[in-house]
Amino acid sequence: MFKLKHHQYGYLFVAPFIIGxxxxxxxxxxxxxxxxxxxxxxxxxxxxxxxxxNFQLLFADKTFITAIKNTWQLWLMNFIPQMGIAFLxxxxxxxxxxxxxxxxxxxxxxxxxxxxxxxxVAALFFSLFSFYGPVNQFLVRAGFLPEAIDFLRKPAVxxxxxxxxxxxxxxxxxxxxxxxxxxxxxxxxxxxxLVDGAGTIQMFLRITLPLIKPVLVYVLVTSLVGxxxxxxxxxxxxxxxxxxSNSILTNTINMYMKFHSSKGHIGAASAVGLVVFLMTxxxxxxxxxxxxxxxxxxxxxxx
Amino acid sequence: xxxxxxxxxxxxxxxxxxxxCGTPATPATEAPAADVPATGEKTVLNVWSFTNEILxxxxxxxxxxxxxxxxxxxxxxxxxxxxxxxxxxxxxAGVPDVVALEAAFVxxxxxxxxxxxxxxxxxxxxxxxxxxxxxxxxxxxxxxxAYAYQATPGALFYRRSLAKEYFGTDDPVEMQELLGDFDKYxxxxxxxxxxxxxxxxxxxxxxxxxxxFFANREQPWVVDGxxxxxxxxDKMVETVKxxxxxxxxxxxxxxxxGWFAGMNDTLTDxxxxxxxxxxxxxxxxxxxxxxxxxxxxxxxxxxTKGDWAVIEGPxxxxxxxxxLGVMKETKNMDLAKEFVRFCTLDEENLTNWATGVYTNExxxxxxxxxxxxxxxxxxxxxxxxxxxxxxxxxxxESEMSKxxxxxxxxxxxxxxxxxxxxxLMQGSDDAIQRALNDPLNSYLEGTITLDxxxxxxxxxxxxxxxDLIID
Numbered sequence: 001m002f003k004l005k006h007h008q009y010g011y012l013f014v015a016p017f018i019i020g021x022x023x024x025x026x027x028x029x030x031x032x033x034x035x036x037x038x039x040x041x042x043x044x045x046x047x048x049x050x051x052x053x054n055f056q057l058l059f060a061d062k063t064f065i066t067a068i069k070n071t072w073q074l075w076l077m078n079f080i081p082q083m084g085i086a087f088l089x090x091x092x093x094x095x096x097x098x099x100x101x102x103x104x105x106x107x108x109x110x111x112x113x114x115x116x117x118x119x120x121v122a123a124l125f126f127s128l129f130s131f132y133g134p135v136n137q138f139l140v141r142a143g144f145l146p147e148a149i150d151f152l153r154k155p156a157v158x159x160x161x162x163x164x165x166x167x168x169x170x171x172x173x174x175x176x177x178x179x180x181x182x183x184x185x186x187x188x189x190x191x192x193x194l195v196d197g198a199g200t201i202q203m204f205l206r207i208t209l210p211l212i213k214p215v216l217v218y219v220l221v222t223s224l225v226g227x228x229x230x231x232x233x234x235x236x237x238x239x240x241x242x243x244x245s246n247s248i249l250t251n252t253i254n255m256y257m258k259f260h261s262s263k264g265h266i267g268a269a270s271a272v273g274l275v276v277f278l279m280t281x282x283x284x285x286x287x288x289x290x291x292x293x294x295x296x297x298x299x300x301x302x303x
Numbered sequence: 304x305x306x307x308x309x310x311x312x313x314x315x316x317x318x319x320x321x322x323x324c325g326t327p328a329t330p331a332t333e334a335p336a337a338d339v340p341a342t343g344e345k346t347v348l349n350v351w352s353f354t355n356e357i358l359x360x361x362x363x364x365x366x367x368x369x370x371x372x373x374x375x376x377x378x379x380x381x382x383x384x385x386x387x388x389x390x391x392x393x394x395x396a397g398v399p400d401v402v403a404l405e406a407a408f409v410x411x412x413x414x415x416x417x418x419x420x421x422x423x424x425x426x427x428x429x430x431x432x433x434x435x436x437x438x439x440x441x442x443x444x445x446x447x448x449a450y451a452y453q454a455t456p457g458a459l460f461y462r463r464s465l466a467k468e469y470f471g472t473d474d475p476v477e478m479q480e481l482l483g484d485f486d487k488y489x490x491x492x493x494x495x496x497x498x499x500x501x502x503x504x505x506x507x508x509x510x511x512x513x514x515x516f517f518a519n520r521e522q523p524w525v526v527d528g529x530x531x532x533x534x535x536x537d538k539m540v541e542t543v544k545x546x547x548x549x550x551x552x553x554x555x556x557x558x559x560x561g562w563f564a565g566m567n568d569t570l571t572d573x574x575x576x577x578x579x580x581x582x583x584x585x586x587x588x589x590x591x592x593x594x595x596x597x598x599x600x601x602x603x604x605x606x607t608k609g610d611w612a613v614i615e616g617p618x619x620x621x622x623x624x625x626x627l628g629v630m631k632e633t634k635n636m637d638l639a640k641e642f643v644r645f646c647t648l649d650e651e652n653l654t655n656w657a658t659g660v661y662t663n664e665x666x667x668x669x670x671x672x673x674x675x676x677x678x679x680x681x682x683x684x685x686x687x688x689x690x691x692x693x694x695x696x697x698x699x700e701s702e703m704s705k706x707x708x709x710x711x712x713x714x715x716x717x718x719x720x721x722x723x724x725x726x727l728m729q730g731s732d733d734a735i736q737r738a739l740n741d742p743l744n745s746y747l748e749g750t751i752t753l754d755x756x757x758x759x760x761x762x763x764x765x766x767x768x769x770d771l772i773i774d
Contacts, residue, residue, distance in 0.1 A: 043417070
């Protein structure tokens with residue numbers, strides 16, 4: 001072996017990560033891209049390159065378009081209320097004037113749903129809302145409904161449940177992140193603003209919001225990535241095929257269905273993966289661009 | 304320059320690692336001692352399955368083949384783990400020698416290039432008069448690739464007490480007369496609804512019917528690469544619609560709470576009114592694994608034990624079953640074939656299997672490491688007509704026969720088995736049929752029309768089978 005010079009040890013130390021990334025990160029991505037141009041199935045050893053055929057089929061396929069629409073809808077519908085509640089809670093919890101007690105306890109309670117297994121949560125809601133389940137029993141016996149409703153066969157109910165579960169599982173996490181960002185802001189800024197006669201809203205818009213922007217970008221992007229890959233709850237809540245009426249069919253369920261069909265069409269599944277990857281990347285970059293730190297740019301004379 | 308050197312160093316380390324990854328299948332560590340017998344080491348045979356059933360036979364196999372060590376791997380298939388794992392292993396060095404294949408996916412493997420031709424076992428199948436549908440499932444283009452130890456003909460189970468109440472008889476022969484085809488079955492559903500004032504349903508779920516109609520089609524789903532709908536499928540849609548619209552069906556879902564509750568008479572509607580289910584369509588394994596264990600409610604207060612009877616029902620069908628195939632890449636081809644022959648086409652083994660010889664003590668005597676709950680209770684319906692006829696009488700007094708009010712459980716299935724046909728089964732069946740569930744239910748609920756139902760279904764099938772021609 002050759003002898004390493006002092007300043008080259010760094011390469012040795014980062015090697016494990018780089019190797020891990022290349023094998024488990026880059027290789028699968030490259031392989032997915034290659035696969036998406038083939039008609040490869042798992043049940044046959046031969047395959048050929050088919051160019052853009054997988055993508056042509058995808059965009060001609062109503063189910064794929066439905067899945068993309070659903071994924072965006074389900075994500076936006078849970079992300080917007082999630083941010084709203086998280087903002088409200090973190091402002092209350094970090095407010096120096098309110099001085100709420102038991103913040104730690106509340107924070108823990110709100111975070112709790114996130115610790116539960118998605119499969120357990122889905123199974124819970126599934127049995128609660130099934131045709132012979134307790135929700136129907138309660139509503140009929142209390143006289144709210146004339147007869148039982150098959151809730152999970154109603155697209156609006158299924159969608160609402162997915163949105164609610166996603167919101168309920170993740171708002172605690174977002175609250176904690178926002179709180180961490182808000183507590184890091186020096187109180188002297190608020191004191192100064194107060195002295196200058198700023199109101200609560202003004203302080204929020206002019207001090208809090210700009211200073212937590214990096215965390216906001218982080219929350220947005222991670223939630224976007226997670227949302228575009230939403231799988232477990234909608235997969236487990238009904239039949240694993242996005243029923244009723246494809247209302248909770250997400251991109252990843254669609255991809256899994258292609259992979260899992262009797263032949264295992266990994267070529268076609270990779271094409272879905274690639275489109276979702278491109279879509280997520282573009283939107284994530286857009287978020288970075290829109291929320292970029294303005295003062296990083298070539299300075300313009302401000303005054 | 305220094306930077307370049309550093310980069311090269313990293314590249315070298317990387318290429319070493321990647322190089323090591325590039326040559327998987329290091330046979331030195333993986334390969335069993337296949338080629339070196341007689342050194343006291345046993346030949347290893349890798350068997351994969353999705354239940355612990357076949358482990359019993361694997362242990363019995365070791366008794367008659369002391370020089371073999373069967374390494375048994377069980378991967379559950381609750382959420383498709385088994386299929387995923389098997390798919391991912393195909394074409395790598397990690398493939399097992401023998402694989403168990405369930406009805407839902409056996410055909411896609413039989414149709415693929417991965418299973419070996421084991422047609423030389425067919426002579427044993429002929430000798431034991433194996434029901435044709437059992438080995439036909441394991442055939443593709445005339446080549447035999449899988450055999451099964453069991454036959455899984457379907458039957459109709461009904462409640463004796465309710466039959467007496469509504470039809471004045473609980474005799475299986477008379478009931479078969481009354482329910483012998485679907486027109487009669489629908490007429491009987493009307494009688495039950497009227498006489499019970501709507502408190503007894505003919506069936507629990509619309510899913511119960513589907514296997515029957517699918518099994519009696521004349522064309523498969525895919526003809527020359529084209530999606531085809533047989534008239535029997537239209538008949539199925541028509542029938543389930545009648546059952547839903549007339550309230551003959553309890554609107555439960557297979558494998559879910561309401562479906563099981565009907566088996567032990569604890570079904571109540573949302574308002575709290577008790578409801579009863581008259582009949583269930585279940586195959587051979589449905590008796591010991593589904594109906595029997597669910598016939599008593601969890602609090603033990605309500606039981607339907609002894610109140611059931613079994614008949615052929617309106618249409619012959621088969622449901623489920625486990626087949627065994629040999630992977631092409633196996634290094635122990637002869638031994639793997641011998642294992643399949645022993646499990647599926649060996650008269651003594653099949654007899655032992657079905658008559659409860661394989662008790663836990665029996666298995667422990669061969670291999671003390673066998674788990675305490677590993678055994679095979681009597682009653683599985685085997686695929687060999689020769690064995691079935693020999694052992695039928697031994698079931699007159701069995702637990703399952705008591706459960707059926709004294710009716711010989713084996714006899715009911717033996718009557719149904721010869722008329723089953725599985726020639727139309729294809730690898731894509733499961734996915735195509737599953738895709739129909741959601742649109743069909745929407746149609747039954749009246750939210751979409753019949754035409755919309757077919758259109759939605761075709762979209763769903765197109766999504767999963769990009770190569771299929773669909774009008």
